[in-house]
Amino acid sequence: MRKIYVFDTTLRDGEQSPGVNLNTREKVEIAHQLEKLGIDRMEAGFPAASPGDLAAVNAVARAVKDVTVIGLSRSRENDIDAVREALIGAQDPCIHVFLATSPIHRKFKLRMEKSQVLETAQAAIRYAKKYFSKIEFSLEDAGRTELDFMSEVVGMAVREGVQVVNIPDTVGYMNPAEYGAIFKHLKQSVPGIEQVQLSAHCHNDLGLATANTLAAILNGADQIEGTINGIGERAGNTAIEEIAMALATRQEFFQAKTDLTLTEIARTSRLVSKLTGMVVPGNKAVVGANAFAHESGIHQDGMLKEKSTYEIMTPESIGLKESKLVLGKHSGRHAFREKLLELGYELGEEQVNDAFAKFKILADKKKEVSDEDILAILEEKLIDTPEVFQLKTMFVTFGNEATPTAKITIETADGLIEEEAEGNGSVDAIYNAIDKVTAEEVTLSDYSIKSVSQGKDAQGEVHVVLTQNEVSAQGRGLSTDILEASARAYVDAVNQLIEKRKTFGKRDRVTL
Numbered sequence: 001m002r003k004i005y006v007f008d009t010t011l012r013d014g015e016q017s018p019g020v021n022l023n024t025r026e027k028v029e030i031a032h033q034l035e036k037l038g039i040d041r042m043e044a045g046f047p048a049a050s051p052g053d054l055a056a057v058n059a060v061a062r063a064v065k066d067v068t069v070i071g072l073s074r075s076r077e078n079d080i081d082a083v084r085e086a087l088i089g090a091q092d093p094c095i096h097v098f099l100a101t102s103p104i105h106r107k108f109k110l111r112m113e114k115s116q117v118l119e120t121a122q123a124a125i126r127y128a129k130k131y132f133s134k135i136e137f138s139l140e141d142a143g144r145t146e147l148d149f150m151s152e153v154v155g156m157a158v159r160e161g162v163q164v165v166n167i168p169d170t171v172g173y174m175n176p177a178e179y180g181a182i183f184k185h186l187k188q189s190v191p192g193i194e195q196v197q198l199s200a201h202c203h204n205d206l207g208l209a210t211a212n213t214l215a216a217i218l219n220g221a222d223q224i225e226g227t228i229n230g231i232g233e234r235a236g237n238t239a240i241e242e243i244a245m246a247l248a249t250r251q252e253f254f255q256a257k258t259d260l261t262l263t264e265i266a267r268t269s270r271l272v273s274k275l276t277g278m279v280v281p282g283n284k285a286v287v288g289a290n291a292f293a294h295e296s297g298i299h300q301d302g303m304l305k306e307k308s309t310y311e312i313m314t315p316e317s318i319g320l321k322e323s324k325l326v327l328g329k330h331s332g333r334h335a336f337r338e339k340l341l342e343l344g345y346e347l348g349e350e351q352v353n354d355a356f357a358k359f360k361i362l363a364d365k366k367k368e369v370s371d372e373d374i375l376a377i378l379e380e381k382l383i384d385t386p387e388v389f390q391l392k393t394m395f396v397t398f399g400n401e402a403t404p405t406a407k408i409t410i411e412t413a414d415g416l417i418e419e420e421a422e423g424n425g426s427v428d429a430i431y432n433a434i435d436k437v438t439a440e441e442v443t444l445s446d447y448s449i450k451s452v453s454q455g456k457d458a459q460g461e462v463h464v465v466l467t468q469n470e471v472s473a474q475g476r477g478l479s480t481d482i483l484e485a486s487a488r489a490y491v492d493a494v495n496q497l498i499e500k501r502k503t504f505g506k507r508d509r510v511t512l
């Protein structure tokens with residue numbers, strides 16, 4: 001199996017993400033984690049950029065032991081000197097010198113002819129060679145460079161004795177067929193090319209960074225460059241975790257592997273996200289929160305029967321504990337029953353069906369139904385009190401300068417009854433309207449409200465205690481709307497009171 005070297009540039013190209021600025025302590029913390037992940041080479045920064053970056057690169061160089069530490073440099077002696085200073089103390093230092101080669105960059109940015117580009121790059125490599133035994137040379141914007149000129153520059157770098165030649169698709173312009181063909185062409189046409197490692201460095205402007213990098217591997221690239229979570233300039237760089245998992249998952253196809261400790265991927269991703277402040281999108285391949293989460297019933301059923309039906313890699317393989325079955329409106333009975341078992345409820349068919357029906361109603365109102373939501377549904381369902389009164393509809397008007405009113409429809413043994421009432425608040429208006437329907441003389445002795453889950457669409461749970469002739473009963477109501485939860489709790493307490501009257505008579509004072 002061919003080994004693909006991993007060059008991580010999270011601390012350099014990754015830090016070029018707008019808004020990201022890592023201090024020395026943060027760079028060292030990420031560097032230690034990258035070392036645990038098992039990357040081969042680490043670009044720690046651009047020492048000429050600022051004294052702070054030079055110091056940070058130096059701190060990283062001294063901190064890590066088993067990784068080649070690299071500093072980036074323009075083709076200028078001052079930049080090379082800055083890298084020399086920054087890499088003092090590194091166990092295995094390497095300089096990365098670059099110069100753009102494409103016609104657009106030559107003409108507008110560098111204002112150089114082809115011959116000047118060749119001379120400038122050659123002079124820089126020669127100067128760097130005085131101080132470094134390991135040099136990588138990059139042809140910036142190689143993707144938009146004429147093939148023959150690219151071969152000429154690569155040939156010069158090979159003859160000058162660099163160890164790695166990098167072919168960046170700096171602006172993410174390539175597609176896999178074209179980018180792969182460049183590697184094939186260089187391998188076939190540049191004399192001595194076998195003496196250097198060829199490297200792929202892609203950007204994600206068209207969402208093709210991973211595909212292009214894999215195409216380069218298929219066409220002979222020895223090294224891939226990228227960042228954790230794919231962070232980087234503009235739309236970012238190739239996400240290292242995507243390449244590592246693509247090679248690991250389809251080894252028989254690529255016949256290539258990295259030496260990464262894959263189980264460190266999730267931890268590295270979380271650390272980089274935390275310290276850079278760049279949130280990983282939920283649907284991000286490999287490390288997004290939803291990468292191993294399943295919401296729809298058919299998928300959840302498949303997962304429960306055999307995980308490989310819907311997962312091509314395991315969450316454990318990247319260091320996560322397990323896949324998640326997220327309960328929502330697309331979920332089915334298999335996943336719901338599994339969740340009940342996980343929560344410790346082994347229910348009969350009918351009870352499951354009842355709870356499932358309530359769950360679906362809730363799921364229509366909420367994006368994700370949490371364990372707390374399900375427990376609340378279950379507790380409500382398992383207390384089996386006959387519903388003398390059943391809340392059907394409610395309509396509340398409230399304005400800070402108007403008297404609140406509530407119109408309530410309740411189903412009773414005599415059919416639907418509708419009543420309207422005012423109150424000194426919305427809940428008071430609701431309770432007055434319910435009292436009119438039930439015609440029960442009750443005192444509200446306690447009212448409390450709490451949220452049983454999190455977020456704006458959390459369910460509110462209302463508890464009320466009603467007292468009537470020294471008998472008290474509690475009622476509980478659940479809803480994503482607190483007024484509805486309040487009404488349900490009150491009606492529930494009235495039903496409980498009526499039931500208690502039958503069971504205990506008027507003598508006992510019992511709170512259920």
Ligand SMILES: CC(=O)SCCNC(=O)CCNC(=O)[C@H](O)C(C)(C)COP(=O)(O)OP(=O)(O)OC[C@H]1O[C@@H](n2cnc3c(N)ncnc32)[C@H](O)[C@@H]1OP(=O)(O)O
Nearest residue numbers: 016046048049050073074075076098099100109110140170
């Ligand atoms: C594709 C990439 O990611 S390349 C890396 C990009 N990263 C960065 O630029 C981050 C760090 N950069 C910096 O802090 C600053 O740009 C510095 C310190 C390097 C240079 O700052 P300044 O001297 O103020 O120059 P400025 O950035 O405005 O312009 C860049 C100059 O470098 C030249 N240049 C660009 N690339 C190279 C190169 N590889 N070799 C030599 N010169 C280069 C440009 O032509 C321009 O030269 P000019 O001043 O003669 O016109």
Ligand SMILES: CC(C)C(=O)C(=O)O
Nearest residue numbers: 098138140141168170
């Ligand atoms: C410096 C080079 C390698 C670079 O980052 C690019 O071309 O994108």
